[in-house]
Amino acid sequence: MALHAELPQRSLDNAQSLRRWPELHLSPFPSLLYPILEQEEAAQRLSANLSNSTDCGEEILLYGDVEKVIIGIVLSIITLWTIAGNSLVIISICIVKKLRQPSNYLVVSLAAADLSVALAVMPFVIITDLVGGEWLFGKVFCNVFIAMDVMCCTASIMTLCVISVDRYLGITRPLTYPVRQNGRSMAKMVITVWLLSASITLPPLFGWAKNVTVDRMCLISQDFGYTVYSTGVAFYIPMTVMLIMYHRIYKAAKISAEKHKFLSIPRQYEQDGVYNMEEDIRAHHATKRSKAAEECATLSKLLKHDRKNISIFKREQKAARTLGIIVGAFTFCWLPFFLLSAARPFICGIECSCMPLRLERTLLWLGYTNSLINPLIYAFFNRDLRTTFWNLLRCKYRNINRRLSAASMHEALKATERHDCIL
Numbered sequence: 001m002a003l004h005a006e007l008p009q010r011s012l013d014n015a016q017s018l019r020r021w022p023e024l025h026l027s028p029f030p031s032l033l034y035p036i037l038e039q040e041e042a043a044q045r046l047s048a049n050l051s052n053s054t055d056c057g058e059e060i061l062l063y064g065d066v067e068k069v070i071i072g073i074v075l076s077i078i079t080l081w082t083i084a085g086n087s088l089v090i091i092s093i094c095i096v097k098k099l100r101q102p103s104n105y106l107v108v109s110l111a112a113a114d115l116s117v118a119l120a121v122m123p124f125v126i127i128t129d130l131v132g133g134e135w136l137f138g139k140v141f142c143n144v145f146i147a148m149d150v151m152c153c154t155a156s157i158m159t160l161c162v163i164s165v166d167r168y169l170g171i172t173r174p175l176t177y178p179v180r181q182n183g184r185s186m187a188k189m190v191i192t193v194w195l196l197s198a199s200i201t202l203p204p205l206f207g208w209a210k211n212v213t214v215d216r217m218c219l220i221s222q223d224f225g226y227t228v229y230s231t232g233v234a235f236y237i238p239m240t241v242m243l244i245m246y247h248r249i250y251k252a253a254k255i256s257a258e259k260h261k262f263l264s265i266p267r268q269y270e271q272d273g274v275y276n277m278e279e280d281i282r283a284h285h286a287t288k289r290s291k292a293a294e295e296c297a298t299l300s301k302l303l304k305h306d307r308k309n310i311s312i313f314k315r316e317q318k319a320a321r322t323l324g325i326i327v328g329a330f331t332f333c334w335l336p337f338f339l340l341s342a343a344r345p346f347i348c349g350i351e352c353s354c355m356p357l358r359l360e361r362t363l364l365w366l367g368y369t370n371s372l373i374n375p376l377i378y379a380f381f382n383r384d385l386r387t388t389f390w391n392l393l394r395c396k397y398r399n400i401n402r403r404l405s406a407a408s409m410h411e412a413l414k415a416t417e418r419h420d421c422i423l
Helices: 002-020 030-051 065-095 104-130 138-172 183-205 224-259 267-272 274-283 286-348 357-381 383-393 400-422
Strands: none
Touching: 065 104, 065 357, 065 383, 104 138, 104 183, 104 357, 138 183, 138 224, 138 286, 138 357, 183 224, 224 286, 286 357, 357 383
């Protein structure tokens, strides 16, 4: 018994001696040393793996102090700019009478969705990224966080889709659609968008597809059916509709540009018409005089027709340009993330994620950046909104409605003068 009691201690001593002298044949108990060394090495490997991964096997990114400072500053700037830009959109449309139009209800809904992303989602994502991707807020709040994230991002994407349809109908049906475009119908559209966005968040909360909420990890459900449903409704269907609307508006603007060449006069007028009318009069040639008079009347009629349709032409061109930039920015920001989200359960399975964590976080923040870009696009292409932004930033919000009305009147007078010069 004494000999058996001394064996473990002697084995430990031999293990220490082996670390100093690696010759295994010197040990009197080699059969006892191998299991002890293997257990120690296994324990060390296990502790190292646990320190760099979650219980689901997902990698934990270990940042240095400098990296944490840089990441924190960049992500905080994106969040603050998103809050400021979308807040300015909401405030501008609320205080300026000229901007309180039914079509701008969708713009307010878009700004509210993007603002919700910045306030309710981005701060928790920043904290999670700074600690390397580890979820620190518990399983219960994980479900709430995923629901807020999915609903707000989906509402932003679907509102962009509805805006594209609204712009298309406004261009193709300029006489009938504005009459139907009242406040009640636009409010119904906004409510429908948010209800449809909420429908995507409900299944994981009611047991159809549970989110992955293991310790130190918070991941949306990887169920195959739910992944196809959520990515299709939240992204792929709206993106398809937006691309179709942009293509149709672009075609309409192109056709309109070919029909309305305001400053181009056919060369036959230069040769036989207006510019040779004096020679025809001096020659007293009856046929030439009647032909010149007929061509002048035709030219005047064309110019008057163009004057009536110039506002429609400009609106089509502006809508095509604005919608093209919106669709391009939206696709660039969100397409990589949703491609990864759709492929992840088919590659990694439904339990965990095997994608590189750094790639996941980068693509996620690229999608969030779309909430920052949207108000910048609308401010750049909408003169009234841009002027209101500038006045609010300079704290010159008094009499802002009067200044905008005066600027619009001045712009209308200049446009009339240009048309009169053409005629």
